Amino acid sequence: MRRLVVTGSTGLLITGGSVISGTGDARTPPADVLIEGDRIVAIGDEATKLAATAGAATEHIDATGLTVMPGLIDAHCHVTFGEPASNDELFFHRDQSTAALVAGFNVQKLLLAGVTGFLDPDCLWNLGPALREAIEAGIVEGPRMTSGLNALLTAAGGTAGRLIPESGTAAYAHVMGDRPEMVRTTRQQIKHGADWIKIHVTGSLPNHRGEMTVWTFDELRAVVDTAHDLDTPTVAHCRNASSTRLAAEAGVDLIFHASFIDEQALAAVIEAGCAVAPSFTFLANLADHGDKVGAAPNQVDVFRGEIEATATMLRTAHDAGVTILSGSESGFALTPYGHWHAREMEVLVDAMGLTPLEAIRCATYNGAIALRMELGAIGVIAPDAAADVLVVEGDPSADVRVLGDRSNLRHVISRGRSVDLDRPWPERRPLPGEKVGQWAAEPLTWEIANQ
Secondary structure, three states: OOOOOOOOOOEEEEEOOEEOOOOOOOOOOEOOEEEEOOEEEEEOHHHHHHHHHHHHHEEEEEOOOOEEEEOEEEOOEOOOOOOOOOHHHHHHOOOHHHHHHHHHHHHHHHHHOOEEEEEEOOOOOOHHHHHHHHHHOOOOOOOEEEEOOOEEEOOOOOOOHHHOOOOEEEOOEEEOOOHHHHHHHHHHHHHOOOOOEEEEOEEEOOOOOOEEEOOOHHHHHHHHHHHHHOOOOEEEEEOOHHHHHHHHHHOOOEEEEOOOOOHHHHHHHHHHOOEEEOOOHHHHHHHHHHHHHOOOOHHHHHHHHHHHHHHHHHHHHHHOOOOEOOOOOEOEOOEOOOOOOOHHHHHHHHOOOOOHHHHHHHHOHHHHOOOOOOOOOOOOOOOOOOOOEEEEOOOOOOOHHHHHOHHHEEEEEEOOEEOOOOOOOOOOOOOOOOOOOOOOOOOOOHHHHHO
16 A cells, blocks of 8 residues: 655645546546645545545545546646737737736736646747746746747748748747758757747738648758757647648647648548647637627637637547647637636537537646646546646536636645635736727728717
């Protein structure tokens, strides 16, 4: 039998809660869960017995009538962006020093929402790895984090159109000129702490509806092979079928969006064995609630159509064994920090037809990939797994919307330590120059003034 060894920190025994393991297995009857340090030691009768031997050295949480489950892992969160309402704000209204302070302020909100791990794939300046190290050093309170540096773009650009410069860097973007620069920049990013290399495979171009593929296969292979040679995975932004196919064939490890994926792209993804994070939440929020915050009405049908066109094929991918990750794309005005990290699971259920337990697996067990950890080492309630645990009012295995309401969180355990959920929600005022000011939402014509 295992022995609980108390090494500088007390053990933690969670009793009486039904357990969702995160693996996709059914919610169990009440069972005790024993934690010591940053490790789940035992579950069930063994946990009860081990805790009894430790006596007063074990803290206790009574979870009777509640659900115990793994902490959420958000595979797509832009924690350094600061919730811009437009690309103008993101590119021209962010100062490096204050952006770092704001990111440190915002990252605590993830923990308060039950997120105990996340991937920030691309960041402003070099803030992502710096924030990750500050969290690990105990300077800033936040979840476990992996990070990229600037996203790699070609001169054709990304989602910000002509705001992307012809060369060099701006906001989250680093524009590549040729193959040698792609190889050199990939190596430099890894030297400076990138856990992932992000490639913007599609971009928005004038006179073209939707995003176009703006990288060639050889260019993608140059980045992917260089990163892999240095034991670093790659993630690709792909908002059309050809880019998804190209990224999979080039060996990209994780694909964001996979929008409008078709049969050829699906076959390539299955053959390559890469993972997919659809990141539907931004689209769903705009389609369902954009009118409440002044979003452009013409985008509603476009984004809803993208979800519908993509979800059906991704369900086929899921059934074929493709690993699906849950990513909220938090960090924009439509996806503010701490509010929508669980909504991706709702969309996976409603649009893709996953069961709640399958969706929870995407946001827990499968999230180990985003954190560059072995499957089963985190995102599960199991012996020897990392001690990131939620205690929740209600049954998420019956309705994942339970996890979207922060009032249902009774306890959040991060790295084996309880997070203070009783504190006030972090709020702040905008910094000078942070938000774009408008003289008017539309031209003041004579007809409007006199109608």
